[in-house]
Amino acid sequence: MPADAPPILWQPSAEFRASTNLARYAERLRAELGLDVTADDYEGLWRWSVGDLDGFWRSIWRFFDVQADGDPEPVLGRREMPGADWFPHVRLNHAEHVFRDAPDDRVAIVEAGELRATREITWGELREQTARIAAGLRALGVGEGDRVAAFLPNISETLAAFFATASLGAVWSSCSPDFGARTVIDRFAQIEPKVLLTVDGYRYGGRDFDKLAVVAELEAAMPGVEHTVVLPYLAEAPLIGDLRAGMGWDAMLARGDGAPLSFRRVPFSHPLWVLYSSGTTGLPKAIVQSHGGILLEHLKKMWLHLDARPGDRVFWFTTTGWMMWNFLAGVLLTDAAIVLYDGNPGHPTLDRLWDLASETGVTCFGTSASFLASCLKAGVEPGGGGRDLSRLRSVGSTGSPLSPEGFRWVYDHLGADTWLFSTSGGTDVCTAFVGGCPVLPVYEGELQGRSLGADVQAFDEQGRSVVGEVGELVITQPMPSMPVAFWNDPDGARLRESYFAMYPGIWRHGDWLELTERGTAVIHGRSDSTINRGGIRMGTAEIYRAVLAEDAVVDALVVDVPGPDPTQDAWMPLFVVLAEGRALDDDLVAALRRRIREDCSPRHVPNEVFQVEQVPRTLSGKVLEVPVKRILMGEPADRVASRDSLADPAALDWFTALAARRQAAAGTANA
Numbered sequence: 001m002p003a004d005a006p007p008i009l010w011q012p013s014a015e016f017r018a019s020t021n022l023a024r025y026a027e028r029l030r031a032e033l034g035l036d037v038t039a040d041d042y043e044g045l046w047r048w049s050v051g052d053l054d055g056f057w058r059s060i061w062r063f064f065d066v067q068a069d070g071d072p073e074p075v076l077g078r079r080e081m082p083g084a085d086w087f088p089h090v091r092l093n094h095a096e097h098v099f100r101d102a103p104d105d106r107v108a109i110v111e112a113g114e115l116r117a118t119r120e121i122t123w124g125e126l127r128e129q130t131a132r133i134a135a136g137l138r139a140l141g142v143g144e145g146d147r148v149a150a151f152l153p154n155i156s157e158t159l160a161a162f163f164a165t166a167s168l169g170a171v172w173s174s175c176s177p178d179f180g181a182r183t184v185i186d187r188f189a190q191i192e193p194k195v196l197l198t199v200d201g202y203r204y205g206g207r208d209f210d211k212l213a214v215v216a217e218l219e220a221a222m223p224g225v226e227h228t229v230v231l232p233y234l235a236e237a238p239l240i241g242d243l244r245a246g247m248g249w250d251a252m253l254a255r256g257d258g259a260p261l262s263f264r265r266v267p268f269s270h271p272l273w274v275l276y277s278s279g280t281t282g283l284p285k286a287i288v289q290s291h292g293g294i295l296l297e298h299l300k301k302m303w304l305h306l307d308a309r310p311g312d313r314v315f316w317f318t319t320t321g322w323m324m325w326n327f328l329a330g331v332l333l334t335d336a337a338i339v340l341y342d343g344n345p346g347h348p349t350l351d352r353l354w355d356l357a358s359e360t361g362v363t364c365f366g367t368s369a370s371f372l373a374s375c376l377k378a379g380v381e382p383g384g385g386g387r388d389l390s391r392l393r394s395v396g397s398t399g400s401p402l403s404p405e406g407f408r409w410v411y412d413h414l415g416a417d418t419w420l421f422s423t424s425g426g427t428d429v430c431t432a433f434v435g436g437c438p439v440l441p442v443y444e445g446e447l448q449g450r451s452l453g454a455d456v457q458a459f460d461e462q463g464r465s466v467v468g469e470v471g472e473l474v475i476t477q478p479m480p481s482m483p484v485a486f487w488n489d490p491d492g493a494r495l496r497e498s499y500f501a502m503y504p505g506i507w508r509h510g511d512w513l514e515l516t517e518r519g520t521a522v523i524h525g526r527s528d529s530t531i532n533r534g535g536i537r538m539g540t541a542e543i544y545r546a547v548l549a550e551d552a553v554v555d556a557l558v559v560d561v562p563g564p565d566p567t568q569d570a571w572m573p574l575f576v577v578l579a580e581g582r583a584l585d586d587d588l589v590a591a592l593r594r595r596i597r598e599d600c601s602p603r604h605v606p607n608e609v610f611q612v613e614q615v616p617r618t619l620s621g622k623v624l625e626v627p628v629k630r631i632l633m634g635e636p637a638d639r640v641a642s643r644d645s646l647a648d649p650a651a652l653d654w655f656t657a658l659a660a661r662r663q664a665a666a667g668t669a670n671a
Contacts, residue, residue, distance in 0.1 A: 005518065006404070009411050010419055010442040017439045021303045025063055033059070039439045042449060043519050050455040053079075053477055057086075057296060057453060064299045067100070068092035069265055076478070081505055082495055084478035087268040087292055094272055094291045095166040096263035097299075098332050099127055108332060109156050110313060110360045113342030114203040115233060118359055121156050127261055129157070134164035135256025140195055140227045144169035144264060147274070149193035149225075151184060151215065153177055153202050153342045154320055157231055157249075159329055161197055166272060166291070169264040173274040176321035177202045178209070179619060181217040182644035187276045189222050190286045191487050196228045196245075200238030205344040208234055212242070219244045227252075268292030269484050275323055275427050284645070285498060286487035289430055293480035297431050298330030305451060306364065307394075307438040312336035316366030316396065317345050317353060322620045323427040324366070324398065336363075345371060350380045358387035365392055368399035368621060369406060369422070370555075376409040377554055377579065383413065394419040396436065399621055401523045401541040404445035405549060422447050424523045426509065428499070429481045434473075434513070434521045446520040454479055456521075458513045463503060466515075470524050470539070473513035474506050482507070512539040529625040531560045531572065533603035540625060546599035547574065547592055552582040557615045558606065559629040573632075574606035577615055584611035610658070616641075616651035624652070631655045634663065 017023055023039035030037065033055070037045045049056040054075040061072055070090040077088035102108065104124030112118040142148060148165045152158040152174060165172040173191055175184045177199055188196075196218060201210040212230075219225055230240045231249040240246035269290045277285040302308050314331045315338070318324035331338050339360050345353050350371075357365050375382070383389055395410055395418055402422040410420045420442055423435025433454035440448040450456045458471030465471075486495050502508045512524035524539030531538055540558055547556045555577035560570035574592065578584060589609045597605050616624040627641040637656050643649035 005516075006444040006446065008441045009407060009444050010416065012419070012439055012441070020307050020438045021309070022305075022307065022437070022439055025059075025304055028063055029059060032062075042437060042439050046450055046452055046519075049452040050477060053453065053455075057480065060296055060300050060453075061087075064303070066092065066295070066299075067096060068268075079478060081478050081482070081507060082492060082500060084482070085269070086290075086296075086478075086480050090268050090292070091265040092268060092292055092295065093167065093169070093263040093265050094295045095130075095163045096265070097295055098163060099123070099130075099261065102127075107337045109159065109338055109340060111156050111340040111342075112356055112360070113153075113155065113340075114206070114344070114347070115342070116155070118356075126156070126160060126163075129160040130163045130167070131259070131261035132253045132256055133157075133161050134167050134261060135259055136229075136252040136254075137164055137168060137170070137195060139255035139257065140229075140252065142168055142170050142195055144266060145271075146170045146195075147191045147193040148172055148195045148197065149188045149191070150174040150320065151177055151179075151196065151198040151211070151218065152231065152320055153199060153233070154318060154325060154340050155233075155342055156340065158320055159332075159340075162273075162329060167261060167263045169266045169270065171271045171274060171288075173276075174320040174325070176319035176619070177211050178204060178319065179321055180644040180649070181214045181221075183619065183642070184214070184218055185221040186283050186642065186644065187286070188218065190283065191274050192224045193222065194224065194226050196222070196225045197231070198228065199231050199233035200240075201234035203234070203343065205347045210234065212238060212240065215246075216242055216244075266291055271484065273326065274487055275326065275430060277427060285494065287428060287483045288485045288487055289481055290484045293482070293484070294326075294330070294430060295333070297429070297479065297481035298327075298333055300452060301327075301431050302331050302334045302336075305432075305436050305438070306331070306334075306396075308334035308336035308364070310335040312363040312393075313339050313361050313391075314364040314366070315339035315341070315353075315357065315360070315362045317341060317368070317371065323430050326430050328366075346374070350375055350378050351385065354380070354382040354387055354389070355385075357382075357392060358389055361391045362389075363391050364394045364396060366396040366398070369397050369402040370400060370621060372397055372402065372406045372409065373548060374554070376406060377551070381413060389414065392418065394421065394436075396420075397422045398424065398432065398435075400623075401525070401545075402445075403545045403548060405545075407442075407444045424511065424521075428483065428509070429479060431479075431481055433475065433479070434523070440519075443518070443520055446516070446522055449519050450515075450521065456513070456515075458515050459503065459506075459508075467517060468514070470512050470514045472502070472527055473509045473511040473523075474503060475509065476506050512541075526625065529559070529629070531558070531570075531604060533560070533570075533572065533601070538600060538604055540623075542600050543574075543596060543604060546595045547576065549595060549599075550588070550591060552578050552588055553592070554579050555615045557612075557623055557625060557628060559625055559632065561629055561632045571608075572604070572606050574609045575612045575615065575628075576609065577613065578611055584609065612654055614648060614651050616655070617647045618645055619647055621647070627652070628655050632659050632662070634659060 068090040078085040102123040109121040421436025423432035425432035455477040457465040514522040525541035630640040
């Protein structure tokens with residue numbers, strides 16, 4: 001092992017590796033294809049999966065016995081990116097594979113939230129509910145290719161509505177009810193839905209939020225909506241008379257014909273759903289992913305990488321406006337149940353989700369790096385208060401890079417036998433292409449490895465693949481879950497510009513990636529917000545790691561703002577959110593600068609440090625580094641970011657005021 005390798009925090013035992021779904025898959029490859037692969041040689045298995053792309057995805061098709069009409073050969077009719085044509089001669093249905101072989105009496109979903117007590121839902125109940133919604137949608141005229149837009153929370157009815165939509169060959173799209181009207185319109189209006197499914201409101205942090213006025217705005221902005229169906233969530237009988245096309249949820253169900261659940265098979269590349277980029281500038285990208293592509297990717301990911309097993313209960317904290325909701329829905333392709341939570345994860349305290357894990361017997365606890373960092377800062381004890389976390393086998397982290405301190409906190413507080421996997425991927429592919437693998441060790445601060453079938457590389461400035469260096473994260477061969485298109489991008493120009501402009505024919509994701517000689521990976525932040533000081537390039541994630549190591553700091557943002565002289569370093573301010581009762585004094589500023597100097601580089605010590613009330617983030621939690629940089633360069637806030645895409649639309653005001661003060665000071669100096 002290289003001398004600079006970080007400590008190993010978890011190592012799967014031989015018995016554990018042998019019990020994984022991945023080991024079972026490798027055994028099948030040896031028996032049926034004669035391949036010399038084992039679960040103990042994951043690197044060799046990964047190299048085969050990208051070296052024989054057709055053979056790998058063919059093996060996934062066969063291992064999971066995908067049901068379809070037509071000939072599954074060829075696997076790839078066209079392999080260029082963009083435009084790869086997967087399984088061009090087959091017809092299938094994603095939802096059909098969710099429900100097949102699921103016994104009626106087995107638990108499918110456990111749900112809880114601020115408005116609902118914890119309850120279990122069996123496969124029989126889910127199947128019946130899905131069939132009734134499908135029949136109701138069919139009676140409303142929904143058919144193959146029609147869009148169903150859902151302004152619904154993370155509850156079981158939303159999942160049933162998605163599966164019902166997919167069963168008809170219609171196209172699903174969802175936004176969380178905490179989104180503002182403009183944010184939802186910017187997304188849904190692009191796809192012109194026929195039916196809008198919504199709740200009357202929701203509860204978050206103990207407060208109720210009525211949303212029917214927002215729903216009326218959505219209707220007004222989308223005249224093509226023929227029916228607005230309201231699910232009572234806040235009130236037993238919400239007032240929906242003001243809605244142009246409003247009807248109650250039960251009224252929709254009553255229109256159905258009572259037919260059992262059936263599935264319309266559609267071409268492999270037929271749209272399954274539309275997801276959306278953050279939309280910080282302009283309209284969000286409306287990302288179309290396919291029935292077949294998502295089916296194959298999620299079969300692979302949930303079984304082989306998440307290692308979901310019979311009796312497992314998989315939880316991931318998410319809303320319906322984040323791709324992790326779609327990812328969690330994919331777990332139902334396995335024999336595991338999923339756990340849903342609708343509400344504020346920190347209400348009444350940060351213990352709430354750990355209570356949920358104890359109450360419901362969660363085996364895989366999925367969350368964000370920021371939640372784990374908050375637990376660390378707040379001194380949360382997951383196993384305290386009499387909680388029983390004995391069933392918890394793994395913890396997943398995504399959304400942003402998890403710091404080494406976050407890794408250590410998990411092992412200090414959840415035990416040495418916990419499998420912690422940090423993952424990285426994106427809405428663009430609705431999966432993680434670097435991250436968890438149950439047969440690999442966990443190194444502190446590192447992602448375990450590249451996912452099977454994902455030809456992920458780090459490219460240097462000359463477009464050469466490098467190891468042990470930071471480079472652009474690229475994917476050099478197609479993946480089935482890559483977008484088949486963007487909605488309303490008929491010539492594919494926006495799709496090509498988004499991913500293929502820098503390296504034609506190769507997907508550039510926009511992250512800085514370092515691949516180690518051990519096969520692990522480190523994400524160093526977004527490549528479009530990299531800070532270059534004196535020729536030394538550094539991802540913002542490394543700076544945040546150093547800054548957040550200070551107990552007083554709970555959040556941070558750093559940017560570099562170019563000045564008029566291109567030969568000089570840009571102005572680099574650091575903005576910090578401090579713990580309650582802490583103030584930004586000279587000692588703390590000196591401590592922050594010292595940490596950055598020692599942990600990162602002397603060149604990346606900030607020119608100034610500011611205390612702010614909050615760091616601007618999108619609704620999905622991404623830090624708005626580039627928009628803040630552009631504001632400080634003098635651009636109006638409304639031009640660089642859609643306020644409705646922000647978790648708090650007022651979060652940019654402080655930075656606008658700072659930019660104005662700097663501009664005024666510069667004018668005075670030049671007078």
